[in-house]
Amino acid sequence: MRGLTAEGEQAAADVFARGSSAVTPRIRPTPYWIALCRSPPDLSRRNMATGSNEEKEASKACPQSSYVKNPHLDSMKEDILYHFNLGTATHDLPAMFGDVKFVCIGGSPWRMKSFIEFISAELQLGDPKADIPNLCAGTDRYSMYKAGPVLSVSHGMGIPSIAIMLHELIKLLHHAHCSDVTILRIGTSGGIGLSPGTVVITKQAVDATFLPQFEQIILGKKVLRSTDLDEKLSEELLQCSRELNEFDTVIGNTMCTLDFYEGQARLDGAFCLYSEEEKQSYLAEAYAAGVRNIEMESSAFAAMCKLSGLQGAVVCVTLLDRRKGDQVTNSHDILNDYQMRPQKLVGHYIRKRLNVPCVASQSTDAFGSCSM
Amino acid sequence: MRGLTAEGEQAAADVFARGSSAVTPRIRPTPYWIALCRSPPDLSRRNMATGSNEEKEASKACPQSSYVKNPHLDSMKEDILYHFNLGTATHDLPAMFGDVKFVCIGGSPWRMKSFIEFISAELQLGDPKADIPNLCAGTDRYSMYKAGPVLSVSHGMGIPSIAIMLHELIKLLHHAHCSDVTILRIGTSGGIGLSPGTVVITKQAVDATFLPQFEQIILGKKVLRSTDLDEKLSEELLQCSRELNEFDTVIGNTMCTLDFYEGQARLDGAFCLYSEEEKQSYLAEAYAAGVRNIEMESSAFAAMCKLSGLQGAVVCVTLLDRRKGDQVTNSHDILNDYQMRPQKLVGHYIRKRLNVPCVASQSTDAFGSCSM
Numbered sequence: 245m246r247g248l249t250a251e252g253e254q255a256a257a258d259v260f261a262r263g264s265s266a267v268t269p270r271i272r273p274t275p276y277w278i279a280l281c282r283s284p285p286d287l288s289r290r291n292m293a294t295g296s297n298e299e300k301e302a303s304k305a306c307p308q309s310s311y312v313k314n315p316h317l318d319s320m321k322e323d324i325l326y327h328f329n330l331g332t333a334t335h336d337l338p339a340m341f342g343d344v345k346f347v348c349i350g351g352s353p354w355r356m357k358s359f360i361e362f363i364s365a366e367l368q369l370g371d372p373k374a375d376i377p378n379l380c381a382g383t384d385r386y387s388m389y390k391a392g393p394v395l396s397v398s399h400g401m402g403i404p405s406i407a408i409m410l411h412e413l414i415k416l417l418h419h420a421h422c423s424d425v426t427i428l429r430i431g432t433s434g435g436i437g438l439s440p441g442t443v444v445i446t447k448q449a450v451d452a453t454f455l456p457q458f459e460q461i462i463l464g465k466k467v468l469r470s471t472d473l474d475e476k477l478s479e480e481l482l483q484c485s486r487e488l489n490e491f492d493t494v495i496g497n498t499m500c501t502l503d504f505y506e507g508q509a510r511l512d513g514a515f516c517l518y519s520e521e522e523k524q525s526y527l528a529e530a531y532a533a534g535v536r537n538i539e540m541e542s543s544a545f546a547a548m549c550k551l552s553g554l555q556g557a558v559v560c561v562t563l564l565d566r567r568k569g570d571q572v573t574n575s576h577d578i579l580n581d582y583q584m585r586p587q588k589l590v591g592h593y594i595r596k597r598l599n600v601p602c603v604a605s606q607s608t609d610a611f612g613s614c615s616m
Numbered sequence: 617m618r619g620l621t622a623e624g625e626q627a628a629a630d631v632f633a634r635g636s637s638a639v640t641p642r643i644r645p646t647p648y649w650i651a652l653c654r655s656p657p658d659l660s661r662r663n664m665a666t667g668s669n670e671e672k673e674a675s676k677a678c679p680q681s682s683y684v685k686n687p688h689l690d691s692m693k694e695d696i697l698y699h700f701n702l703g704t705a706t707h708d709l710p711a712m713f714g715d716v717k718f719v720c721i722g723g724s725p726w727r728m729k730s731f732i733e734f735i736s737a738e739l740q741l742g743d744p745k746a747d748i749p750n751l752c753a754g755t756d757r758y759s760m761y762k763a764g765p766v767l768s769v770s771h772g773m774g775i776p777s778i779a780i781m782l783h784e785l786i787k788l789l790h791h792a793h794c795s796d797v798t799i800l801r802i803g804t805s806g807g808i809g810l811s812p813g814t815v816v817i818t819k820q821a822v823d824a825t826f827l828p829q830f831e832q833i834i835l836g837k838k839v840l841r842s843t844d845l846d847e848k849l850s851e852e853l854l855q856c857s858r859e860l861n862e863f864d865t866v867i868g869n870t871m872c873t874l875d876f877y878e879g880q881a882r883l884d885g886a887f888c889l890y891s892e893e894e895k896q897s898y899l900a901e902a903y904a905a906g907v908r909n910i911e912m913e914s915s916a917f918a919a920m921c922k923l924s925g926l927q928g929a930v931v932c933v934t935l936l937d938r939r940k941g942d943q944v945t946n947s948h949d950i951l952n953d954y955q956m957r958p959q960k961l962v963g964h965y966i967r968k969r970l971n972v973p974c975v976a977s978q979s980t981d982a983f984g985s986c987s988m
Contacts, residue, residue: 314888323884324943327773354756384726385773401699401757402776404912408876414886452833461824462878463890463898502874504780506834512695514786515923516686518835526835540776551887571696 311425311552312418323419325412329382332419340379341420345393346594347413347427349406350586351541353387353398359430359587360389360396366591367392367600394594399429403502403544410548417554426477427549427556428593430586433498433539434508435562436531440574441491441582443589445478446498446558447534449542452507454499454533458547471500471546477557484592491585496536498558500543508538510570527567537562559586683797683924684790695791697784701754704791712751713792717765718966719785719799721778722958723913725759725770731802731959732761732768738963739764739972766966771801771913775874778913782920789926798849799921799928800965802958805870805911806880807934808903812946813863813954815961817850818870818930819906821914824879826871826905830919843872843918849929856964863957868908870930872915880910882942899939909934931958 317323322333330337348363350356357376365372369392379388386409389396397413399406417425435442448456449471458469478495485493505513509523530538542558549556561582563572572579595602689695694705702709720735722728729748737744741764751760758781759770769785771778789797807814820828821843830841850867857865877885881895902910914930921928933954935944944951967974 312886314883314885316883316888316892320884322943324945326944352756384724400772400774400777401780402772402774404774404874404876405772405777407874408773411877411886418886453836460875460878461873463881463894464825464901501833502776502779503832504776505783506832509835511686511688512692513686514684514783514790514920516688520688522835529836548886571694572698573696 310418311414311422311554313551317415317418323415325416327383327385327408328380328388328412328416330380330416337416337420341390341395341416342422343393344390344395344417344420344422345425346597347395347397347417347425348430348590349397349399349409349413349427349545350430351399351401351432355430355583355587356387356396356398357389360391360394362584362587363394363396363591363594364391366595367394367598393598399541401504402540403500406541407544407548410545414548414552414554425554426597427554428590429541429545429556429558429560430590431539431541431558431560432563432583433537433560434564434566435537436527436535436566438494438536438562438565439492440562440564441578441585443485443491443493443559443561443585444498444537445481445485445493445495446473446542446546446560447475447478447495448472448497449500449546449558450497450533450535451543452499452501454497454530454535456497458500458543460547469547470550471543472550473546473557474549474555477555481557481559481589481593484596485589488588488592490588493589494536497534498542498560499530499535499538501538501540504540508566512570524567538566559589561585682790683786683794683926685923689787689790695787697788699755699757699780700752700760700784700788702752702788709788709792713762713767713788714794715765716762716767716789716792716794717797718969719767719769719789719797720802720962721769721771721781721785721799721917722802723771723773723804727802727955727959728759728768728770729761732763732766734956734959735766735768735963735966736763738967739766739970765970773876774912775872775916779916779920782917786920786924786926797926798969799926800962801913801917801928801930801932802962803911803913803930803932804935804955805909805932806936806938807909808899808907808938810866810908810934810937811864812934812936813950813957815857815863815865815931815933815957816870816909817853817857817865817867818845818914818918818932819847819850819867820844820869821872821918821930822869822905822907823915824871824873826869826902826907828869830872830915832919841919842922843915844922845918845929846921846927849927853929853931853961853965856968857961860960860964862960865961866908869906870914870932871902871907871910873910873912876912880938884942896939910938931961933957 322331324331348356348359350359357378360376361372364370364376376389376391379390380386386400387398397409399409433444435444438444449458450456451459456471458471460467460469482493482495485491501507504510506515509518509526510516511520511523537560539560545556545558563574563579563582574582694703696703720728720731722731729750732748733744736742736748748761748763751762752758758772761768769781771781805816807816810816821830822828823831828843830843832839832841854865854867857863873879876882878887881890881898882888883892883895909932911932917928917930935946935951935954946954
């Protein structure tokens, strides 16, 4: 086997501080999130993009992204974002995506369509009955929807699937000259020691040995990347849950595994060569290490947020308490209610960040989340 | 970190020899693949299933599956195949799936729908214009279609996504009392040293250090599983390609990675901290180790075939030569033609196994694959 070393990798990657968020957005009908672009440019950010004079002028008006960390991109005439069916030569990415300030992602395409309809209503954007088109309609790999400053993208299941999406999303934000973007994963998970339906905001994404790291193999060598997430953002989200006061929310560690069955100590997979006692012992160890839920994407997400400088958070609802079972047996209606909780929490956060007031008609709507 | 050991895992799993394939199926209109059930039962197979007297009688007539290796399943009153939206209490799985003999899987839901339409025409099953329903219509995680003895299932991108699907598929085959099932992954990949469009039948699935193994973390401990595939099946598929004589096909090693960009030495991801020379050196090492293509599912697939006793093969077309570039730049039409090649090859193989004759109208059809 090739030598596996992990040195120097973190040092080689520039991770920059987030831009100022102390802005007061304007009220519509002028798109109010544009004001976020008018925050003082973060001079610590390296501008790796090249382009026409017009693009350079535009970048002065709105500080350009340095989310990518790849000098090779500069020499490419065209960049095809293959799994989005988008590209720099075929699409005007700055026009399509230049105003994006929030990216919300989740495994299921259906859930991400439901989220964009929800957030569009929450932000009072356009006709609530209008169909919002899938911007990745030419492919079935991912789905992508946009409403004002919010992009909603599906990422499939597991680290490889979310990693492909995030590589192409980060390049998209770069090509579109986006800045000050917050990215939020809204997902489902198995809980440990929590009532089903509890929402967990991830403090640290840990691996199956409870360490806060993400292991990748690059050029045949092992590389370990940090999975620290933005503590301030997590606290802001917890505060939003307190304001909503509709369901329990905790901050805890999230274990990210490569497998749903054996990798999460389930007894109900096609293969299982361990006992119920061994399962319980493993889950107890996880709980003692601060793990409150288990899912399959958070470590890659956290590592790529840290590497890119994107401000990110993971907000997942727990569908069951894994100490008490492995199968998801709740009714469709209960599961639907649970799956709405991260959407409500993140919707409330975005509305608060954008200072969108609650309108009377919303206070009694089905989502019940307009409680500011 | 917990101690990581890999001992004893293989020994704990029973891997059984495949059943006899020396059968002569009957010709329709009686479903001809049912004859495959009448092959002599493989007495080396352990029957782990329990059930009613009727089920036990049925299992005598058609040897029952022992693809699962999990004693806990016996004590479950109900098994919910969550990501398929199917279950033993809600669906009559033996009636729905009991006659399945071939499972074809691929990443894209659209491609797997296209495949079931293709194979349905090849096997002259039903009205070619009839819409074949998605049997997982209640979920967007996977898509599943059936035509006669062939099941076509999508698996998403990456090892975690295919592993969830395979766990639930293997349980489905078990609950449906299927036997003598062959499973074929038909996918796309990046080639090394091959003309784009070449089809690679996987000899061994190797990891990013070129070793024929699949690493999993189970209860926090590292477990290494073998990724050997069925050599006889690979040779049979190569012979099918010779008979088709429409495109180049080779048998070679397939490198399976957890990441599409940095994990495959691409220069066009959001992050890249290595040079073109380092990339070329890594690909040259892979080539020297017998690697002819790179994808993201084969090692989990091979390990789970081996562990279950399912006879499996991986047939992927190469979309580009990775020594010459990273981006997929071919036209939509060329990519469509490439993506049909594994379908044609596997379609020819299934037709040959089932002894379905070519009809005159097919010999000139768009697929051009009825050349027996």
